Amino acid sequence: MSYAIETFDLAYRAGKHFEIRDLALKVREGSIYGFLGPNGSGKTTTIRLLLGMLKPVRGTISVLGRKVPDEMARIMAQTGYVPERPHLYPYLTLEQAVRYHAAFYEGFDMAYAGEMRRTFGLPLDQKLSHLSKGEMGKLHMLLVLAQRPKLLVLDEPTDGLDPVVRRDVLSALLDFCSQGSATVFISSHLVHELERICDWVGVLDNGRLVVELPMQSFKNGIKRIRLSGAPSLVGDTPFVVLQRETTGAEQVWVVRGWQPPMAQWFQGVGASVREVVDLDLEEGFVELLRSSRAPVS
Amino acid sequence: MFKEVLKAQWLAARLPVVLLAVLAFALPLLTVTYGGSLENAPTEQVAQWLFAAQRIGLLIPGLALLVGLLLGIGAWAPDHLGKHVYALALPVPRSMYVMLRFAAGATLLAVPVVSVGIGALIATLSVSLPSGLHAYPVQLTVRFALAALVCYAIFFAISIATRRAALAVLGVICGIVLADVLISSLNLRTGMSVAAWVFNLLTTWPGPLAILMGRWALFDV
């Protein structure tokens, strides 16, 4: 198993208190890894650490098998990075910007770039400062995909874009992914979007990695269970209890790591299961965060 | 790679470079406002003319400083705007990127330098000097080139500096000014001045700004 991104015991602090702690990311090569977290959880900071733009307080980072920050130039030659905020030179025209970018990457595919430009409908001679937000978003994706990189690091690439543009950008991304075995590390707080395309998910909250699981396990594993007769004191459970609520004669538990045979555990404590409901990624995400911030007693 | 960096820098600095080139071309020409033949003119007239010419010529080192300042700061302006994120994400080591930018800016220096050269040549050709006076267009141009390069390097270096370093430089300057104010208020009559001492240090060889001093005359004995 080789990892495109691997961190160990990563910690970072800018002021007095730690922004990132005990971070152990493992992004498998060839996967599309969704980095989820609420605003302010430290997603952008983590990405900056991964790309050698910030210096960690402790811990190790390896990207594409190389150590950060020692081999940064080699790493970045095979990495496409779309930052949170536009960073290209606003006074260049689109064509000039593409040529400038292309000069730095050996395998830059001009033909592919041209193809995407036509698909996206971007005007060649427009200055970047005059581009709309959607056009800028498309341009960023165009540039990194034309690099034909081994790794894509995308920081909220569709943030603030209208749904049509979002679709176009994601389509282009997936088209590229299906051509080869690139790894994608995409951070977002738009959970629904990532639900379709990611096969792994890592959830960051308050600088800590709360879970890191295959997408299917994460989705399947979090359930809302309606019970009656549930005990008030709970010892060891075969699953992780995220929330417990009582409404009238019934109880509602939200659990993680659920498997159907676990219904027997409830029978064992004299409770009966009325219903097991799947939570979609967004609901699961919300419940997970709620519980990680105020752990159930 | 260098070609693209140069192109990007030119696109960003087009306007100031052209304006500076026009100025650079004009200054040597301004030193020969009299024009005409001085060959058989009386010594006094020649002396007056020479004095006036050299007075205007003093503006040329000032221009070198201006060229260095604008191109040095201009080299980093686009990156500063984007907080250097783009540059830091490129697959080139930081040191190499800095060199690319420096070389691109230095290449653009050629434009005002060549302009000075052409202006000086035309000025020289438009005047017939009496014996004993010579024109130094080549020396002037070379001196200008070196001065502009030194100033460019200094402002280029200051420009990359982080906010902290820039504040430090500002702090030092304020410190010098404050020290002088203190000294004069104490009325020590020592004739000392920290600012004057620093100025001396910088402008006498091997101080970096020494190149701006000295004779900047296009015409001389």
Next chain:
Amino acid sequence: MNGDVFRQIDPRSSIPLYVQIADRIRIAVATGDMPPGGALPSVRHLASQIRVNPATVVQAYRELEEAGVVESRQGAGTFVRELGEPKREAERQRLARRLVRQLLQEAAALGVTREDLEEALRVEMKVKLA
């Protein structure tokens, strides 16, 4: 292959995406929308068009291949198998059972009784049920 068919794919459903995709292809094959010998869209094209992970499409195609609905030819792509009539009938019956299962589940959730259902079927299909 009409892209609209895939538009109803719901990542929020508890049914895994690859199962949803495979089902829709099965339906298209059973109804004749995708004729035998016809080519399935390439993984690349489909993943990009419906915006899902290419691995998901690969998984769907693999499941279809295991079920004998499609076959992949090296270098050429994935194609609908020539299903004999018995196979196609089995597929239709499978779909019919699934439809009925869904109907019964929904009826139960809505409180519609067996009698109500039978009456409705009689009316809609104009057929007497034993």
